[in-house]
Amino acid sequence: MPAGRTAPGTGGRADADDRERGRLRQALHDVRRFTEALAAPLSAEDQTVQSMPDASPTKWHRAHTSWFFETFLLEPDLPRYRPFHPEFGYLFNSYYETVGARHPRPERGLVSRPGTEEVGRYRRHVDAAMEDLLDRACTPETAALVELGIHHEQQHQELLLMDIKHVLSCNPLHPAYTPGGPSGSPREPRKAGWIEHGGGLVEVGHAGPAFSFDNESPRHCAHLVPFALADRLVTCAEWNEFIDDGGYARPELWLSEGWAAVQATGWRAPLYWTDDHLFTLAGELPVDPASPVVHVSYFEADAFARWAGCRLPTEAEWEAIAAADAGYPGAAPHDLHPSSADGGQFHGEVWQWTSSSYGPYPGYRPAAGAVGEYNGKFMVNQQVLRGSACITPPTHRRTTYRNFFPAGARWAYSGLRLARDL
Numbered sequence: 307m308p309a310g311r312t313a314p315g316t317g318g319r320a321d322a323d324d325r326e327r328g329r330l331r332q333a334l335h336d337v338r339r340f341t342e343a344l345a346a347p348l349s350a351e352d353q354t355v356q357s358m359p360d361a362s363p364t365k366w367h368r369a370h371t372s373w374f375f376e377t378f379l380l381e382p383d384l385p386r387y388r389p390f391h392p393e394f395g396y397l398f399n400s401y402y403e404t405v406g407a408r409h410p411r412p413e414r415g416l417v418s419r420p421g422t423e424e425v426g427r428y429r430r431h432v433d434a435a436m437e438d439l440l441d442r443a444c445t446p447e448t449a450a451l452v453e454l455g456i457h458h459e460q461q462h463q464e465l466l467l468m469d470i471k472h473v474l475s476c477n478p479l480h481p482a483y484t485p486g487g488p489s490g491s492p493r494e495p496r497k498a499g500w501i502e503h504g505g506g507l508v509e510v511g512h513a514g515p516a517f518s519f520d521n522e523s524p525r526h527c528a529h530l531v532p533f534a535l536a537d538r539l540v541t542c543a544e545w546n547e548f549i550d551d552g553g554y555a556r557p558e559l560w561l562s563e564g565w566a567a568v569q570a571t572g573w574r575a576p577l578y579w580t581d582d583h584l585f586t587l588a589g590e591l592p593v594d595p596a597s598p599v600v601h602v603s604y605f606e607a608d609a610f611a612r613w614a615g616c617r618l619p620t621e622a623e624w625e626a627i628a629a630a631d632a633g634y635p636g637a638a639p640h641d642l643h644p645s646s647a648d649g650g651q652f653h654g655e656v657w658q659w660t661s662s663s664y665g666p667y668p669g670y671r672p673a674a675g676a677v678g679e680y681n682g683k684f685m686v687n688q689q690v691l692r693g694s695a696c697i698t699p700p701t702h703r704r705t706t707y708r709n710f711f712p713a714g715a716r717w718a719y720s721g722l723r724l725a726r727d728l
Contacts, residue, residue: 323444330452331440337459338433340699341368342426344466347484350422356415357476361469361717365425366398366414368466371459372425372432373398377405378677379451380432384439390431391420401683404676453517454677460702464719467587467642467697472717475578475585482589484642493596495541495647500534501627502728508626511667512706521681522706524669528622532728535619535627539647539655540610540722543595545602548610549575559612564605567714577601577716587642598647598656598721604689604713607659607722619725621662621708624692628652628705641696644719653703656721657691664688664710688712695719 345353345364353364362370373394380387389395397417399408409417420428440452467483474481511525512518554574557565567573578585578601582593602610611617631652644655665685672682688710694703697719711718 327440327444333456337456341463353422355473357473359412361472362414364466364470365422367462369398369425371462372429374458375432375455380435390428402676460699464697468717471587480590483587486588495543495596499537501537502534505530505532510622510625520673521708526668533623534726536724539598541647542593542597542599545599548613553613559609598644600644600656600719600721601716603716604659616724616726618661621660621690621692624660644696653694656719657695657709658693658723660690662690664690
């Protein structure tokens with residue numbers, strides 16, 4: 307074939323492959339750089355602390371997200387790749403049992419070495435190798451794993467902020483992650499309205515070529531009875547009314563396990579809430595009555611809904627309304643504290659508890675191989691949350707996203723929106 311010519315039908319495909327590699331390369335570069343920007347305000351000491359078994363040190367998040375690319379892409383797909391350190395696979399594996407042994411999660415804060423600088427070198431080593439990988443022909447399987455790794459790192463960006471907030475809250479000095487915070491005087495929330503839905507068959511779940519996690523599929527039909535969903539989130543002012551009415555002292559409002567948690571832990575307000583102040587990533591701030599309540603467990607959300615004469619929505623109800631919202635996916639930027647309960651706000655303020663247990667959709671099949679451990683193995687003893695939080699990267703938000711936490715978890719950026727039957 308003459309020089310400069312391509313075989314019939316191959317030029318367009320090659321151009322498309324180049325564009326896809328370029329898109330992935332830019333997205334990978336952006337997400338890796340943003341993780342480092344999130345860690346930048348923290349000292350080496352900050353990045354090593356683990357304040358509870360469910361949280362992880364900042365430097366662990368930085369290393370684990372690098373381990374993901376190294377383990378699932380570089381070692382199998384890049385010829386002559388050499389792992390950065392032979393023991394990092396043990397230290398920074400999270401829960402992938404089929405990959406190999408792993409360091410106990412509750413003991414991550416005991417690992418003073420590698421230090422933050424060596425973790426930085428590890429990240430740069432992986433980044434350089436990923437550039438080499440993306441310079442080669444990129445199969446659809448490789449591209450899908452790179453995309454998964456990007457979204458996995460975005461999950462850990464949110465976890466990094468959740469975890470360091472808990473770390474700093476344990477310090478008697480209550481240091482700020484970054485100075486600043488909402489300005490202006492406290493606002494009064496507007497009265498909530500209702501968005502009515504006539505019920506019937508609706509389709510829920512992910513469909514189409516855009517990225518989603520495997521637990522968001524397959525798209526399927528769900529039957530809804532007529533219901534209404536609040537047109538805004540529950541506010542701090544409303545939560546104060548719940549507290550003042552003895553909400554944390556009335557067993558009739560609580561699920562049995564939730565009441566046991568109240569008795570055992572002494573909950574009297576949301577996490578980080580002391581009298582009329584909140585601990586935030588910007589330090590202590592006055593409670594804003596109009597802002598969404600945040601850092602409440604499923605048990606608290608369910609008790610509040612019962613106190614209000616309402617209930618929590620199912621995830622299918624939430625999705626049916628959110629998918630029709632003209633403002634989807636929301637324009638709220640990445641921020642450090644929720645600010646507005648008003649308007650639709652289905653995305654970008656707080657994760658919203660639903661009454662749905664986390665389980666598989668009809669026809670669900672976990673992904674093949676070790677990455678199949680990503681979601682399916684956690685489908686028990688968890689509740690689904692929908693929407694996204696202020697600390698969720700904007701490109702990580704979508705209506706079909708299924709977040710999940712145990713019913714007693716409070717350190718996530720979790721709030722609620724009420725529902726009722728018609």
